[in-house]
Amino acid sequence: MKRIALIVVALVLIAGGWWLFRGETRQPVAPSASKVDAATLKDPALIAKGEYLAMAGDCASCHTAQGGARYAGGRVLPTPFGNIPSPNITPDRDTGLGDWSFEDFWQALHSGKGRHGEFLYPVFSYTSFTKVSHDDALAMFAYLQSLAPVHAPTQASSLEFPYSVRSSLKAWRALYFKEGEFQRDATKSAAWNRGAYLVQGLGHCNECHAPRDSLGGQQGNASLAGGQIPVQNWYAPDLSTQANGGLSGWSEQDIVDLLKTGQSARGTAFGPMAEVVVQSTQHMHDDDLRAMAVYLQSLPARPAAVASASQLDTRALLAQGAKVYGERCADCHGKDGQGVAGIYPPLSGNSSVNEPTGINATRVVLLGGFAPVTQGNPRPYSMPPFAQQLNDADVAAVVTYIRQSWSNKASVVMERDVVKYRHTPID
Known part of the structure; x- marks a missing residue:
């Protein structure tokens, strides 16, 4: 019954997406000439900055298949609706980003749209990456364009009908996607703002550490409140350090230690988080890790869990x-x-x-x-x-x-x- 209900809901969304799309042309649009000159993309300082940002965003984890070339895609990302292989983001002209302009890249990262305007599936975390700044996106693009091109065609997804109908994403986006760069809070410290930017945007922590509903959207305003990672069967804990939070009592140093080494006095990273530490956070600058800790410590206290009456004798x-x-x-x-x-x-x-x-x-x-x-x-x-x-x-x-x-x-x-x-x- 649950599966039938999900299909009915999805069909309604598809109908809504079709209605919103009616009258629109879907002809491929050639990428416009980039306003960013080639010399800018070859700037060593910009490339180095982009390499660090791509590492902080853990881009390689998703865009590298086991045993495959780094950033050449092919890793299969499981979802409740079917598997989606990650694309090649090396500068190969036929199978990667070789023919992409920076504007194409910015559109994907910021708006969740492909090179020809098609909606991207949100397994690509544009719901968080939309907060990445224009300058940081340019640096990341310069770095990716500096890589050796790898010819690696993207595999077909195995999304089940009706989720394979891409037009339904317009309705999904209306429900779950809010486009816009990160906005600094003038009442907060520089460290807090840097940490918020990394956690909310580039680090896309909420993509795992938040509950999701039956359509894969994040539930309400439960930011960083913990949630089960679909299909993978791990639970990403609540990240509040305040009363009743998942990290209640954790110090700033505890958080920094876990992100830097995979282990702290309060716990150890296992499962998907262990990979994040290996591929990303252990390589980040200490001041960035401390900024993330400052931001996480500002998350609010959580409501106390209501104990449900149990008829079980657990003795x-x-x-x-x-x-x-x-x-x-x-x-x-x-x-x-x-x-x-x-x-x-x-x-x-x-x-x-x-x-x-x-x-x-x-x-x-x-x-x-x-x-x-x-x-x-x-x-x-x-x-x-x-x-x-x-x-x-x-x-x-x-x-x-x-x-x-x-x-x-x-x-x-x-x-x-x-x-x-x-x-x-x-x-």
């Missing part, structure tokens, strides 16, 4: 979990859940442990926890997988015990929840 479940924890976990994470500083992350107050769904802790117990290898932490300790040693009941019990011990007051994880993630790949 047996918690007793079983305590037994498993004592046998399998306490030697590293401690009987008090505090871990060992710089080696084993604490479990008490851990944002990945306390997130609403229990997905992260369940997956780490099953498949292991592998912190990223970074310049600041070149030999991280990893947690072994327990999928072969523990059955579903044991995993549910120990995760529930961890989520309800010490300072933790998260919900129960049921055995049926564990079954869903036992065979899910770690990446």
Whole structure:
């Protein structure tokens, strides 16, 4: 029934998109002559700036297939509506950006439109990239144009009907996309504004750290309030450090340490965030990381979670979990859940442990926890997988015990929840 309802809604959006498009021509439009001269794009300082910005935006992660040439595309990006392969953004004339002008690039980044005016699918995070400044976009384009061209045709997407009808995106954009560059807040510090620009725009943190509805749009104004990453089955936590936030109690240094090394006194980056640290944030300037931390610390407190009345008697479940924890976990994470500083992350107050769904802790117990290898932490300790040693009941019990011990007051994880993630790949 849910799938039928989604298709009905999508058909309504397509009809709306068709209606809005009626009378418009869709003939390909040749790119206009660029107002940016070739000498400007070859400026070494501009190219160096663009290289840093492309790294800060983590562009290579999406635009590089495993084992493929950097920025040559081909990585398949999964969505609930089908898979979309990323395009080649090297300056190859036939398959990349070789024939693109800067104006074409700006239109894609800022307006979410392709070279011929077609709407781009929002798996490309233009809902955030629209905030990137014109000057920064020019630097990024100069850098991409300086790369060696790679001939790599873009694969066809596997979007299912009706989502494959691109005209429906006009209705989607009307609901979820607000075009416009980042606007500085004169009442805030320079560090806050820089951090807001990086988090809201170039770093596109909200693309993962916000809840999404059935059409893939971000729900309401829940900025950086945490959300399950579609298809990948990880939960990106709420990023508020204030009361009831996902990072409640985190200091500025805790945030900087996690982004720089993949590990802090309060937790460790796993799953998709580990890749972000490896590919992007560990290479960022310290003042930019500190600016991001300043901005995140300004996020508001969150409403206290309303505990739902449970008819479950969890005493047996918690007793079983305590037994498993004592046998399998306490030697590293401690009987008090505090871990060992710089080696084993604490479990008490851990944002990945306390997130609403229990997905992260369940997956780490099953498949292991592998912190990223970074310049600041070149030999991280990893947690072994327990999928072969523990059955579903044991995993549910120990995760529930961890989520309800010490300072933790998260919900129960049921055995049926564990079954869903036992065979899910770690990446």
